[in-house]
Amino acid sequence: MLKIKNLYKSFNIGTDFENNLFRDFNIAFEDNTATTIIGSNGCGKSTLMNLIAGSLEADAGIIEIDGEDISKYKEEKRSKYIGRVHQNPSMGVSPSLTILENMALADKKNEKFTLRKLIKKDRIEYYKEQLKTLDLGLENKLDSRVDLLSGGQRQSLSLLMASMKHPKILLLDEHTAALDPKTSRVVMNKTIDLIKNKKLTTVMITHDMRDAVEYSDRVIMLERGKIVLDKKSSEITEQELYKIYQDKIIEMETRTE
Numbered sequence: 124m125l126k127i128k129n130l131y132k133s134f135n136i137g138t139d140f141e142n143n144l145f146r147d148f149n150i151a152f153e154d155n156t157a158t159t160i161i162g163s164n165g166c167g168k169s170t171l172m173n174l175i176a177g178s179l180e181a182d183a184g185i186i187e188i189d190g191e192d193i194s195k196y197k198e199e200k201r202s203k204y205i206g207r208v209h210q211n212p213s214m215g216v217s218p219s220l221t222i223l224e225n226m227a228l229a230d231k232k233n234e235k236f237t238l239r240k241l242i243k244k245d246r247i248e249y250y251k252e253q254l255k256t257l258d259l260g261l262e263n264k265l266d267s268r269v270d271l272l273s274g275g276q277r278q279s280l281s282l283l284m285a286s287m288k289h290p291k292i293l294l295l296d297e298h299t300a301a302l303d304p305k306t307s308r309v310v311m312n313k314t315i316d317l318i319k320n321k322k323l324t325t326v327m328i329t330h331d332m333r334d335a336v337e338y339s340d341r342v343i344m345l346e347r348g349k350i351v352l353d354k355k356s357s358e359i360t361e362q363e364l365y366k367i368y369q370d371k372i373i374e375m376e377t378r379t380e
């Protein structure tokens with residue numbers, strides 16, 4: 124289980140732009156569940172993900188995975204427990220390397236190795252099997268450079284790479300936002316298959332209400348660093364969610380004026 128306890132994060136402290144985004148923020152994510160985080164621009168979705176992944180340091184608070192306090196671990200150490208797929212299809216892969224080299228890199232995550240010894244012949248069949256699950260024919264293109272793949276193919280590969288070492292938590296940071304609607308749906312479906320097959324605990328950011336309801340077990344809505352909705356996806360429709368989202372935005376805008 125991923126637990127966030129008494130989290131604080133402020134930006135630009137002591138200036139006119141001081142932003143006390145998270146103040147005593149608490150949340151827990153149960154094992155084998157997919158949670159979606161929605162909320163308007165600037166509500167803190169990416170910051171929360173950065174704080175979990177360790178690419179941003181919290182001012183205070185504890186982040187625990189299965190009871191282990193990882194708050195003081197650097198991003199690299201946390202990556203042993205946490206896989207992440209970013210919005211930008213180039214971020215989760217090494218574009219100038221081949222599919223095979225990328226798979227081997229993901230396989231060697233958190234291990235020391237030399238480039239010469241990157242690819243182990245006895246692992247190639249396993250990579251092919253894994254690639255086959257994507258149903259994109261990538262297992263037949265092991266020597267193709269990743270920068271020649273389409274955005275959807277790259278995101279699918281990123282997903283596979285991020286989950287290869289069975290992380291305890293998978294963070295999906297608007298990972299389909301840069302794709303066209305059809306490809307986005309294909310990648311979302313592949314995501315769900317993978318999450319279910321590998322029994323991953325997933326936290327996903329999206330702006331798509333349909334994806335939020337359809338592809339997750341739980342929906343969290345954030346506004347200015349606070350949880351304003353926390354519901355099982357089965358208890359809310361896309362239309363209801365959208366209405367609440369609009370109402371919250373209007374409420375927030377009225378409050379600023």
Ligand SMILES: Nc1ncnc2c1ncn2[C@@H]1O[C@H](COP(=O)(O)OP(=O)(O)OP(=O)(O)O)[C@@H](O)[C@H]1O
Nearest residue numbers: 134135142144162163164165166167168169170171
């Ligand atoms: N490094 C930073 N320095 C200063 N302010 C920051 C920094 N990172 C985030 N913020 C501020 O924190 C708030 C939350 O930003 P964040 O990127 O987490 O929002 P978001 O919900 O992910 O938005 P979007 O949907 O636009 O991606 C914003 O007001 C943003 O300006």
